[in-house]
Amino acid sequence: MSPPLPRQPAVYACDPLRTRGRRLAEPESPTRTPFQRDRDRIVHSGAFRKLQYKTQVFVYHEGDYYRTRLTHSLEVAQIARSISRQLGLNEDLAEAVALAHDLGHTPFGHAGEEALDGAMQEHGGFDHNEQTFRILTELEARYADFDGLNLTWETLEGAVKHNGPLTAPRPHLAAFCQDWDLELGGWPSAEAQVAALADDIAYNNHDIDDGLRAGLFTVEDLMELPLVGPVFEEVQARYPRLELPRWVHETIRRLINVMVEDLLEETRRRLADLSPQGVEDIRAAGRAVVAFSESMRQNDRVLRDFLFARMYRHYLVNRQTLKARRVVSELFRLYMDQPNILPAEWRRRAEAAETPTLRARIVADYIAGMTDRYALEAHRKVFDPYVRF
Incomplete structure (x- = not known):
């Protein structure tokens, strides 16, 4: 059984009262900590709202029950908060990083990104x-005093380095x-590391759900996998008529x-070995402190x-991927040639x-900010001769 919930923050947690601050100094809020304000700014951003209509795996119109980038981000944030609470970390910072981690995705998920990268x-x-970083620091244009969201150093560090140095x-x-060193060569805070693994946990497990719902594979297929198969069997044995x-x-x-x-077990073991006395010990550890065990990493690779x-x-999925790449590629070429x-x-x-190159980046920013349905409609308007503008 897991140990009881920590009664106070761990010494290696990020302390909002000791933040390294914002690039542009602002008066502090009397009702919210700096990390809470970061989380709230992310939730209220235009890029976050658009995630509702951006693909996780399936294009948005293929079914109401499939995950979108928004539902995925909320699931990651929930898992990150739960883990952070158990480890005595700052839940608000972990949640902020989790909510921000997919803001830079293009329409149509990785297919759209591959096309735009090409x-x-x-x-x-x-x-x-x-692109997530550019949204957080430049592209969001909502505040009177600055471009971007002017987040704290710790939240930007987590968004940039959550997958490592x-x-x-x-x-x-x-x-x-x-101008503002985020110490890119070092490891991020434990909160950012939690957000990264919460992403893996949510992504793999909920893709199982969506894949089964779409009929891409069956429970019988999953029964052959280590970790996954035994849990299916355990549930079946306990609830045979479910x-x-x-x-x-x-x-x-x-x-x-x-x-x-x-x-949690592996992370506590690594923390015991490291005995960190502050968040800087986490950043200087030389390896991830928040981690799966080796056996779980192997099981995770098999599932992936x-x-x-x-x-x-x-x-x-390949058919949809082909269509998505075509839409993004053709829009890019058209906007480059005809910006009018x-x-x-x-x-x-x-x-x-x-x-x-500057024009290309502007066009890429415009396309990356599209939702799936907006990109499909934009493509239809300019390439279908029977559609009026």
């Missing part, structure tokens, strides 16, 4: 993690760090719990390989761009 190869490429940062991030949807849901909730418990082969490369058909503000910026 179109941008002569102009520095495209990466959704860098960055030895080769992309141009925008490298330029930003010349209908399929409840059987699947009960199994997935137990799988999430098994993975969370493994993460299964999902890659049976879901992400399923012929039905862009909305007024984007047209002004694209036509004023001093170099093709």
